[in-house]
Amino acid sequence: MRRPNGFISTVDPATERPVTYDTVRCVHCGRHDAVLPGSKRIRKFCANCGGTTCTSPACVVGCVPAERRLENLEHGRPELVARPVQVRGAGR
Numbered sequence: 001m002r003r004p005n006g007f008i009s010t011v012d013p014a015t016e017r018p019v020t021y022d023t024v025r026c027v028h029c030g031r032h033d034a035v036l037p038g039s040k041r042i043r044k045f046c047a048n049c050g051g052t053t054c055t056s057p058a059c060v061v062g063c064v065p066a067e068r069r070l071e072n073l074e075h076g077r078p079e080l081v082a083r084p085v086q087v088r089g090a091g092r
């Protein structure tokens with residue numbers, strides 16, 4: 001990991017020794033995700049957002065930036081809609 005966004009310290013349950021993992025902030029959901037050494041989990045670099053996503057399938061597929069998600073939630077739209085469709089005369 002060349003540019004981690006932070007790190008977490010925890011205790012490895014196998015060895016009971018403290019370990020530190022780099023973390024990256026997902027550009028799509030804003031979650032900090034630990035980079036586990038040797039992990040083969042799918043992670044994506046989103047060229048649109050200029051950053052790395054977490055391993056959540058919703059974040060790996062497509063591009064719905066964290067800001068857009070919040071906006072969607074605020075407006076009562078499905079969270080993962082990248083470009084909300086304007087609905088006229090919906091009554092709200």
Ligand SMILES: [Zn+2]
Nearest residue numbers: 026029054059
């Ligand atoms: Zn994410």
Ligand SMILES: [Zn+2]
Nearest residue numbers: 046048049063
């Ligand atoms: Zn993106």
